[in-house]
Amino acid sequence: MIWSLVKILAFVVLVTALTYGGVLLMEVPGEVVIDVAGFSMTMSVLELVVVLGLLIALVWLGFKLAGLLVASFKFLNGDETAISRYFSRNRERKGFDALSEGMMALASGEGQLAMTKASRAEKYLGKPHLTNLLAAQAAEMAGDRKMAERTYRKLLEDERTRFVGVRGIMKQKLSDGDTDTAMKLAEKAFALKPRHEETQDTLLRLQAETADWNGARETLGIKLKTGTLPRDVHTRRDAVLALSQASEMLEKGEEAKAQETILEANRLSPELIPAAVMASKVHVDKGNTRAASRLIKKTWGSHPHPDLARAFAAIAPEEDPQARIKRFKPVLKVRPEDPETRMLLAELHIAAEDFPEARRALGDLIETDPTARSLTLMAAIERGEGKPDTVVRGWLTKALTAPRGPQWICDKCHTIHADWVPVCTNCKAFDTLTWRRPPVGEVAMPGGTEMLPLIVGQLDSTASTQTKPAEDAELIEDTTEVATKPEK
Numbered sequence: 001m002i003w004s005l006v007k008i009l010a011f012v013v014l015v016t017a018l019t020y021g022g023v024l025l026m027e028v029p030g031e032v033v034i035d036v037a038g039f040s041m042t043m044s045v046l047e048l049v050v051v052l053g054l055l056i057a058l059v060w061l062g063f064k065l066a067g068l069l070v071a072s073f074k075f076l077n078g079d080e081t082a083i084s085r086y087f088s089r090n091r092e093r094k095g096f097d098a099l100s101e102g103m104m105a106l107a108s109g110e111g112q113l114a115m116t117k118a119s120r121a122e123k124y125l126g127k128p129h130l131t132n133l134l135a136a137q138a139a140e141m142a143g144d145r146k147m148a149e150r151t152y153r154k155l156l157e158d159e160r161t162r163f164v165g166v167r168g169i170m171k172q173k174l175s176d177g178d179t180d181t182a183m184k185l186a187e188k189a190f191a192l193k194p195r196h197e198e199t200q201d202t203l204l205r206l207q208a209e210t211a212d213w214n215g216a217r218e219t220l221g222i223k224l225k226t227g228t229l230p231r232d233v234h235t236r237r238d239a240v241l242a243l244s245q246a247s248e249m250l251e252k253g254e255e256a257k258a259q260e261t262i263l264e265a266n267r268l269s270p271e272l273i274p275a276a277v278m279a280s281k282v283h284v285d286k287g288n289t290r291a292a293s294r295l296i297k298k299t300w301g302s303h304p305h306p307d308l309a310r311a312f313a314a315i316a317p318e319e320d321p322q323a324r325i326k327r328f329k330p331v332l333k334v335r336p337e338d339p340e341t342r343m344l345l346a347e348l349h350i351a352a353e354d355f356p357e358a359r360r361a362l363g364d365l366i367e368t369d370p371t372a373r374s375l376t377l378m379a380a381i382e383r384g385e386g387k388p389d390t391v392v393r394g395w396l397t398k399a400l401t402a403p404r405g406p407q408w409i410c411d412k413c414h415t416i417h418a419d420w421v422p423v424c425t426n427c428k429a430f431d432t433l434t435w436r437r438p439p440v441g442e443v444a445m446p447g448g449t450e451m452l453p454l455i456v457g458q459l460d461s462t463a464s465t466q467t468k469p470a471e472d473a474e475l476i477e478d479t480t481e482v483a484t485k486p487e488k
Contacts (some may be wrong), residue, residue: 022046026044026045026046028045028046031043031044031045032044032045032047032048091124091125092124092125094120094124095120095121095122095123095124095125095126095127096121096125098117098118098120098121098124099117099118099121099125099130099131099134101117102114102116102117102118102120102121102134102138103134105117105138106134106137106138106141109141111138111139111140111141111142111143112138112142114134114137114138114141114142115135115138115139115142115144115147117134118131118134118135118138119135121134122135128154128158129155129158129160129161132151132154132155132161133155133161133164135147135151136148136151136152136155136168139151145172148168148172149169149172152164152165152168152169152172153165153169155168162192163189163192163193163196166185166188166189166192167185167189167199169185170182170185170186170189170202173185174202179206179209179210182202182206183203183206183207183210186199186202186203186206187203189203190203190219194222194226195226195228197223197226197228200219200222200223200226200228203219204216204219204220204223204430205428205429205430207219208241208244208422208423208430208431209423209428209430211244211248213241213242213244213245213248214245216241217238217241217242217245220234220237220238220241221234221238235268235269236268236269236272236431237430237431238268239264239265239266239268239269239272239275240265240269240272240422240430240431241422242261242262242264242265242268242275243261243262243265243272243274243275243278243422244422245261246258246259246261246262246265246278249261259282259285259286262275262278262279262282263279263282265278265279266278266279266295270295270298270299270302271299271302271303272299273299273303273305273307273308273420273435274307274420276295276296276298276299276308276311277307277308277310277311279292279295280292280295280296280311280312280314280315281311281314283295284314284315289315289316292311292315293312293315293330296308296311296312296315296331297330297331297334300312300331300334300335301334301335303435304335304338304340304341304344305340305435306340306344309331309340309344312328312331321348321351321352321353322352324348324351324352325348325349325352328344328345328348332344332345339365339369339371339374339405340406342361342362342363342365343361343362343365343373343374343377345358345361346358346359346361346362346377346381347377349361350377350380350381350384353384355381355384355385356385358377358380358381358384359378359381359385362374362377362378362381366378370398370402370403371402371403371404371405372399372400372402372403372404372405373399373405374402374405375395375396375398375399375402376395376396376399378395379392379393379395379396379399382395403437403438404438405437406435406436406437407435407436407437407438408420408421408433408434408435409433409434409435409436409438410424410426410427410429410432410433411429411432411433411434412424412427412429412432413426413427413429414438414439415427416438417433420433421433
């Protein structure tokens, strides 16, 4: 508002000054006579000033016209001029407009429109390092994979866009399932940009999938150095890779190197259950049973697991049940209320044929947290105490329909695995298996527990009530295998 007022005042002042000057010139006495070659002209002072102003304007216009003619000649001759720069700026403006419209179309999911805008941008800009990337992504979105690959290959020709081209072709090979070519391209992309996190993760996943454990450990180390991986995650994953490396060494017969690598894996990540189990065996083979017991106890404090119990039992395989219970006491005291600890104690007492103690060990677990394993243990306790076959088989029927309890489950695709593996067998993800409970209802029997009265009733009306104790024991054992075997 103020600026507009200032401009109006300036205009009024200028007009006033010109008017005042014109009045002064009109009041100047005398005339001006111009006589050239017999041509005579008489003017007042005011007229002379006006004519001089017009003459100056004509001379300036003449110089500009001459410059325009010279510039036009140079433009036609191919030289850079103001005219050529004008047209260049116009083309550049149109090119960048097309490029921005193409990017907007790409973000909106309009692949064909993005390809058209990319072609238009290339026509006006002539900068393939900008337009080829848009064209490749647009072609992929439109489903034209051949066009996308051709464009990515063009990006390989320019050093500035080579990484983008390699990465684009790598992703295509991954989607095609060509892991060998994808691995080579990932290594190339990693060499071009070792700090690129996505490339690091892709290379690490491919190396783990193809069992290149040495290369995977090197890549993992670079991820730590570049700050793309927390140190605690690096330590655990390095332990997983070391353990996988050791397993490969054992297959090749390199037992001494494998044992060192297993102990390294356990040292890196003491809570890693498979590493603790294998390290315990190494210590037992070397005659150091105390170290084996110590590391199993430490890992049990973090994650109680049946494999740890089996490894602890293997330290002294020839001991009698009572001696085993006594040796297990330090482990059982670590986490006494954990369901795994309570079921382990019940199993130990069942092996010692102390069924009342086994029942006390289970406590209310079959009510508060019934699983196939705990219910099967309850069936064994009932059989050991001499309960009728209908009661035993009732518990076994419940076990078949109960939740499986914790299992090795992939955090990414939720596939259940029977044993721990470093790479998920389904989605090929690395270090994603955790020991946890699957979603409720992943196992179901037609009819569920509603079939229990029918099953028990049939048992009452048949000779199955006369089943021999040995046959019952075999039945319980078989059912335990079925009930505790993880679902695929």
